[in-house]
Amino acid sequence: MSRKIFSRRLDKIFKILGISFMVFSLLVLLVLLIDVFLDGKSRLTWGFLTSFPSRKPQQAGILSAWVGSVWIMITTAIFALPLGIGAGIYLEEYARKNRLTKFIEINIANLAGVPSIIYGLLGLGLFVRYLNLDRSVLAGGLTLALLVLPIIILSTQQALRAIPFSIREASYAVGATKWQTVRHQLLPAALGNIMTGVILAMSRAIGETAPLITIGALTYIAFLPQSPIIFLKNFPFVRFSLKGMFDPFTVLPIQIFNWVSRPQKGFFTNAAAGIIVLLCLTLIMNISAILLRHHYQGKIRW
Amino acid sequence: MLLKRKPILKLKELFIERLLFLFSFLSVFTTLGIIIILLFESFEFFKEVSILKFLTDTQWTPLFINKHFGILPLLCGTFLTTLIAICVALPVGLVSAVYLSEYASLKLRAIVKPIMEILAAIPTVVYGYFALLFVTPLLKKIIPSLSGFNALSSGIVMGIMIIPLISSLSEDAMRSVPMSLREGAYAVGSNRLQVSFRVVFPGALSGIISSIVLAISRAIGETMIVAIAAGQQPKLTLNPFVPIETITAYIVQVSLGDTPYGTLEYRTIFACGMTLFVITFILNTFSFKLKRHFLEAYE
Structure with missing residues (x-):
C-alpha cells in the first residue's frame, strides 16, 4: 500500500x-x-534606421544592414524557391522508388544537418573564388540559397504527400498529363503548406550570420548596393538594373555581431536596438507561418 | 488537332521531368562541392603540416610567429561547450517531451509547441548577445572568478537553444509508440509515471537517442554564440570559467581578420572545416540510422 x-x-x-x-x-x-x-x-529611433554605421555609437545606424538583408533575402528567394519546390515535386511525384532516389533523399537529409559555417566555406571556395563573384550580394544569396534548399525541399514533399491519391487519379482520368496534374491540381492544393515551409526557410536565412562572415561579407559598410530601380530624368519613367547584386554588402546579424564584439558600451545599446529589429522580422515571419499552417489545416477537408 | 499537339506536349512533359530531376540532383552537387572544396584546400594544408602533428600537437597558434597547428585545443573547446549545452538541454528537453507527450492536455500542447518553435527560430547572434551581456554578468555574481568570456555561459545558452530540438523530436518519437502498449500497462495497474518511463520511454528510446545525437551535432556546429561569448583563446582545458575557443569560432576569427587568401594560415580554416564536417557527418548519419530503425520497428 x-x-x-x-x-x-x-x-x-x-x-x-x-x-x-x-x-x-x-x-x-x-x-x-x-x-x-x-x-x-x-536607440530605436527613425534616425537609427536611416543612418549608416559610424564610429560614434550615437550616430550609428542600420541602414546598410537592413538594405543588405533585403537584398540577400530577395536573391536567396530567387534561387531557392524554384529549385527547392521543383526538387520537392520531382522527388514526390516523378521519381521512381529506386536506389538513386533513395540516395538523393538521404543526401538531402544529411545536408539539412551540415553546420551553416560549412556552407560558408563552400560559398567561399565555389562562389567567391572559383566563380569570381567576390564578396557580392549574389555570392551571399547563392550561399544561403544552398543552405535553405533542404528545408524547402522537405516541406514541399510533406505538403504534396498530404494530398490524397484520388485527386491525382481524377486528374489523370480526365486526360491530364503529369505536369498538368501537378500544375493545376497538386500545387494549388499544397500551396499553403509549401508557403509555410518557405517562410520558415527565409526566417532561417535572415538570421544566418556565420556563413556570410565566412564568405567575407564586410562588417563596416557605408554605402548601399546600386538600387534596382533608377529614376530617369523624365520622372515617371524608371530603369531596372540588377547591378546591385554584384556590390559588396553587410546584413543585420553581421552588424549586430560587429557591435557586440566592440569594447565600448555605447555599441551594446546599438546591438540591442538592432536585435529588436531583427527579432521583429523573425517573429513576424514565424508567427505568420504558424497562423498560415493553422489556417490551412482547418480549411481543407478531403 | 489533338494528334498534332501530342508530340509537342510529350516533349514538354519530358523536358519538365528532366529539369526537375536536375533540380533535385543539385543537392548531390552541393554535397560534392562541400567535399571537394574541403578536401582540396585541406590537401594543400596537409602538404605543409603533417596529419599526425595536426591531431596530436597540443597547441594551436597559426596566427603567431611561433606556429603550432594542433587541433586538440579547438576540439577541446568545442567538446566543453557542447558538454555544458547537453547538461542543460537533456534534462529540460526530455522532461518537457515526456510531459507534453504523456501528461499535457491538447490545449496546453497547442500553446507550448508554437512557443518552443519560436525559441528555436531566434537567430543565434541574439543568443550570443544574451550569453555575453545577460548570462555572464548574472553568473559573475555567483562565481566572482568568472572571466568576461567563458565556456560556461555560452554552453548554457547553447543548451537553451537546443532544448526545442530535443523536446520536439523526442516527443514525436514517444507519440509514435502505439497506444495499445500504454493501454496494456494501464490494464495491469500502472500509473502514468510508470507507463511513461517503463513503457513509452524505452519503446521510443532509439528515436530519443536519435534526437539527442542530432542536438549534439547542432551544438558542435553552432558558431555565433561561442564566437561572441566564449573568447578567442585556444586552450587545452576543461575549466568552464576561462576563455576558450571552438573550431567554429576560430573560422569566424580568421574570416574577420586580414589573413590573405591562399596562405597556410588561411588554409587552416578549411582543415578546421573538414574536421567539423567529418564529426557532424558521422553524428548525423548515426542519428538518421537510429531514427529509421525506430520508425521501422513500429510499422
Missing part, C-alpha cells in the same frame, strides 16, 4: 517538474525579449 502511495506521489512530483521545466523555457524566452528590449529601446 505504501508503495502505491509513493509511486502516486512520484507521479505528482514529475507533473510539477514537467510544468516547471516548461515554464523555465518560456521564462527564458520572456527574459531574453525583455532584456534586449530594455537595453535597446532608447
Whole structure:
C-alpha cells in the first residue's frame, strides 16, 4: 500500500517538474525579449534606421544592414524557391522508388544537418573564388540559397504527400498529363503548406550570420548596393538594373555581431536596438507561418 | 488537332521531368562541392603540416610567429561547450517531451509547441548577445572568478537553444509508440509515471537517442554564440570559467581578420572545416540510422 502511495506521489512530483521545466523555457524566452528590449529601446529611433554605421555609437545606424538583408533575402528567394519546390515535386511525384532516389533523399537529409559555417566555406571556395563573384550580394544569396534548399525541399514533399491519391487519379482520368496534374491540381492544393515551409526557410536565412562572415561579407559598410530601380530624368519613367547584386554588402546579424564584439558600451545599446529589429522580422515571419499552417489545416477537408 | 499537339506536349512533359530531376540532383552537387572544396584546400594544408602533428600537437597558434597547428585545443573547446549545452538541454528537453507527450492536455500542447518553435527560430547572434551581456554578468555574481568570456555561459545558452530540438523530436518519437502498449500497462495497474518511463520511454528510446545525437551535432556546429561569448583563446582545458575557443569560432576569427587568401594560415580554416564536417557527418548519419530503425520497428 505504501508503495502505491509513493509511486502516486512520484507521479505528482514529475507533473510539477514537467510544468516547471516548461515554464523555465518560456521564462527564458520572456527574459531574453525583455532584456534586449530594455537595453535597446532608447536607440530605436527613425534616425537609427536611416543612418549608416559610424564610429560614434550615437550616430550609428542600420541602414546598410537592413538594405543588405533585403537584398540577400530577395536573391536567396530567387534561387531557392524554384529549385527547392521543383526538387520537392520531382522527388514526390516523378521519381521512381529506386536506389538513386533513395540516395538523393538521404543526401538531402544529411545536408539539412551540415553546420551553416560549412556552407560558408563552400560559398567561399565555389562562389567567391572559383566563380569570381567576390564578396557580392549574389555570392551571399547563392550561399544561403544552398543552405535553405533542404528545408524547402522537405516541406514541399510533406505538403504534396498530404494530398490524397484520388485527386491525382481524377486528374489523370480526365486526360491530364503529369505536369498538368501537378500544375493545376497538386500545387494549388499544397500551396499553403509549401508557403509555410518557405517562410520558415527565409526566417532561417535572415538570421544566418556565420556563413556570410565566412564568405567575407564586410562588417563596416557605408554605402548601399546600386538600387534596382533608377529614376530617369523624365520622372515617371524608371530603369531596372540588377547591378546591385554584384556590390559588396553587410546584413543585420553581421552588424549586430560587429557591435557586440566592440569594447565600448555605447555599441551594446546599438546591438540591442538592432536585435529588436531583427527579432521583429523573425517573429513576424514565424508567427505568420504558424497562423498560415493553422489556417490551412482547418480549411481543407478531403 | 489533338494528334498534332501530342508530340509537342510529350516533349514538354519530358523536358519538365528532366529539369526537375536536375533540380533535385543539385543537392548531390552541393554535397560534392562541400567535399571537394574541403578536401582540396585541406590537401594543400596537409602538404605543409603533417596529419599526425595536426591531431596530436597540443597547441594551436597559426596566427603567431611561433606556429603550432594542433587541433586538440579547438576540439577541446568545442567538446566543453557542447558538454555544458547537453547538461542543460537533456534534462529540460526530455522532461518537457515526456510531459507534453504523456501528461499535457491538447490545449496546453497547442500553446507550448508554437512557443518552443519560436525559441528555436531566434537567430543565434541574439543568443550570443544574451550569453555575453545577460548570462555572464548574472553568473559573475555567483562565481566572482568568472572571466568576461567563458565556456560556461555560452554552453548554457547553447543548451537553451537546443532544448526545442530535443523536446520536439523526442516527443514525436514517444507519440509514435502505439497506444495499445500504454493501454496494456494501464490494464495491469500502472500509473502514468510508470507507463511513461517503463513503457513509452524505452519503446521510443532509439528515436530519443536519435534526437539527442542530432542536438549534439547542432551544438558542435553552432558558431555565433561561442564566437561572441566564449573568447578567442585556444586552450587545452576543461575549466568552464576561462576563455576558450571552438573550431567554429576560430573560422569566424580568421574570416574577420586580414589573413590573405591562399596562405597556410588561411588554409587552416578549411582543415578546421573538414574536421567539423567529418564529426557532424558521422553524428548525423548515426542519428538518421537510429531514427529509421525506430520508425521501422513500429510499422
